[in-house]
Amino acid sequence: MKTSKTLLSLAVASFLVACGGGGESSTPAAETAQPAAAPATQTAAAPAAAPTTGGPDGAAEYLVCSACHQANGQGLPGAFPPLAGSEVVTGEPSIPIAIILKGLQGELTVKGQKYNGVMASWAQLSDAQIAAILTYERSSWGNAGSAVTAEQVAKVRAATASRTTPWTWAEVSKAKLN
Numbered sequence: 001m002k003t004s005k006t007l008l009s010l011a012v013a014s015f016l017v018a019c020g021g022g023g024e025s026s027t028p029a030a031e032t033a034q035p036a037a038a039p040a041t042q043t044a045a046a047p048a049a050a051p052t053t054g055g056p057d058g059a060a061e062y063l064v065c066s067a068c069h070q071a072n073g074q075g076l077p078g079a080f081p082p083l084a085g086s087e088v089v090t091g092e093p094s095i096p097i098a099i100i101l102k103g104l105q106g107e108l109t110v111k112g113q114k115y116n117g118v119m120a121s122w123a124q125l126s127d128a129q130i131a132a133i134l135t136y137e138r139s140s141w142g143n144a145g146s147a148v149t150a151e152q153v154a155k156v157r158a159a160t161a162s163r164t165t166p167w168t169w170a171e172v173s174k175a176k177l178n
């Protein structure tokens with residue numbers, strides 16, 4: 001438990017750093033996110049960013065996740081699972097949508113490695129923000145998943161409305177999500 005507390009404050013600290021100037025700094029934040037994604041994913045990231053005209057920018061919105069899952073999506077071994085190359089992220093979209101909406105806890109295997117942590121709910125993000133983040137994650141760092149729409153997120157949000165605690169992997173992988 002001590003370890004996870006330390007990791008949590010580490011995550012919160014890097015989150016605060018990521019948020020930097022706060023307030024009106026959403027453009028500079030987006031610029032800082034760009035160089036990290038660019039080298040690995042130049043071809044994959046571009047198509048994902050394009051369709052979100054007028055909507056939230058997935059790369060910029062991803063900053064709230066990168067505190068733990070890291071800018072390059074690699075996570076931190078033993079603590080935060082990777083999103084790059086994750087079969088969860090690129091698989092059936094309703095599962096990562098449900099994880100973002102409610103959080104996740106308990107034992108989980110990603111890319112052959114076991115994790116046993118807690119991720120809190122991000123239900124405060126809008127359907128469009130979650131769709132943009134997932135679309136970004138599914139098309140970055142070598143991932144090749146289809147785009148996710150705000151409508152898909154809205155369906156999962158409605159289907160899981162009564163749930164108030166983070167999922168376990170056993171639950172979310174079998175739940176009726178839409």
Ligand code: HEC
Nearest residue numbers: 011065068081082086088104105106108115116117118119
């Ligand atoms: C405070 C740290 C933290 C933040 C911030 C965070 N996560 Fe997580 N995330 C975790 C942990 C820890 C797990 C594994 C939980 C477990 O072991 O059951 C996880 C698991 C996941 C998983 C399933 C496993 C995988 O690697 O594919 C996805 C998908 C995911 N997170 C997406 C996100 C997204 C999207 C965001 C931003 C909206 C986010 N996370 C923000 C800590 C975090």
